[in-house]
Amino acid sequence: MLKIPVHQVAGHHAGDRKLGPLVDDSGRFYKPLQSDDRGSNELSFYTSFSSNMKIPDHIRRFFPTFHGTQLLEASDGSGLLPHLVLQDLSMGHLNPSIMDIKIGSRTWPPQASEDYVAKCLKRDRESTSVPLGFRISGFQIYRTKETGFWKPNRQFFLSFSADDVRSALRKFVSSNGSADSDPDCAFASVVYGGSTGILAQLLELKAWFEDQTIFHFYSCSVLMTFEKELALEGRSSGAEIKLVDFAHVVEGRGVIDHNFLGGLCSLIKFISEILTTPDECYPPKSCLQDSEKSHFCSDDGVNE
Numbered sequence: 001m002l003k004i005p006v007h008q009v010a011g012h013h014a015g016d017r018k019l020g021p022l023v024d025d026s027g028r029f030y031k032p033l034q035s036d037d038r039g040s041n042e043l044s045f046y047t048s049f050s051s052n053m054k055i056p057d058h059i060r061r062f063f064p065t066f067h068g069t070q071l072l073e074a075s076d077g078s079g080l081l082p083h084l085v086l087q088d089l090s091m092g093h094l095n096p097s098i099m100d101i102k103i104g105s106r107t108w109p110p111q112a113s114e115d116y117v118a119k120c121l122k123r124d125r126e127s128t129s130v131p132l133g134f135r136i137s138g139f140q141i142y143r144t145k146e147t148g149f150w151k152p153n154r155q156f157f158l159s160f161s162a163d164d165v166r167s168a169l170r171k172f173v174s175s176n177g178s179a180d181s182d183p184d185c186a187f188a189s190v191v192y193g194g195s196t197g198i199l200a201q202l203l204e205l206k207a208w209f210e211d212q213t214i215f216h217f218y219s220c221s222v223l224m225t226f227e228k229e230l231a232l233e234g235r236s237s238g239a240e241i242k243l244v245d246f247a248h249v250v251e252g253r254g255v256i257d258h259n260f261l262g263g264l265c266s267l268i269k270f271i272s273e274i275l276t277t278p279d280e281c282y283p284p285k286s287c288l289q290d291s292e293k294s295h296f297c298s299d300d301g302v303n304e
Ligand SMILES: Nc1ncnc2c1ncn2[C@@H]1O[C@H](COP(=O)(O)OP(=O)(O)OP(=O)(O)O)[C@@H](O)[C@H]1O
Pocket: 005, 007, 008, 009, 010, 011, 012, 013, 029, 064, 086, 087, 088, 089, 090, 100, 138, 221, 223, 244, 245, 246, 247
């Protein structure tokens, strides 16, 4: 039976006459082909990527497996619609902490219409995309069996500053991740660090982006996932990164994807800093007047 994915942290959500992805029990994620050319573009990307022999296996593992398309009843009740059939990345996870980070200071592809450029440019300027080269689109952070996930709604992320981003990346790997707590970065070394941790994976992806000129990944996200309960048991935290959302990927035409690469380098720097200074707090509370306190000092926008 098809269900609404419980671990989706960003993007278009299914339900109540809304079009969004669905999942089944066998580990497949069904993403409806979006209107305009977004759906067909994402399908072209998956088709081309799946058959491209130049993609090394150690890079292919960062992408969801593609199983073609299937006609399904759309979640908005509009009838049969083609869906991309993808690997469900949350399959096998019990209580995953997940963060969606949209990479690139610019989120529109070169051939986009003036209206679309204007919409994206506004959003890129108002968010951290322009200053940082990436923005956090959403997350869920597992706390405890009793309190479940901290999963703020979309509004919460819209006005994030660079310090909010720093703080969120710290809270993501803290034992006490919530709106008003000081991050302790208890899991930073097991999740971000180590030879197979998130930083090592990002560096592996970066090495490929320094060379590949096949695709340009506009508006694509890095999805970071780990299991806090595994980390607490002292076992491998299952930390992994995957890339999602290829609706705006275009051909690279022999040029490196400097937009994605720049954003990736910036994210790598933020995560490296957490590993070298896990005790620092952002924003430093001593520097803040009451009136200046960020999102993280209130419960605004928190969807408990
Ligand atoms: N293959 C997958 N398996 C599991 N979850 C996924 C998968 N692909 C995407 N998701 C979840 O769905 C969210 C949105 O995905 P995606 O960005 O592809 O959708 P979208 O509606 O095109 O987003 P946007 O509005 O940003 O364009 C991701 O943040 C992630 O939580």
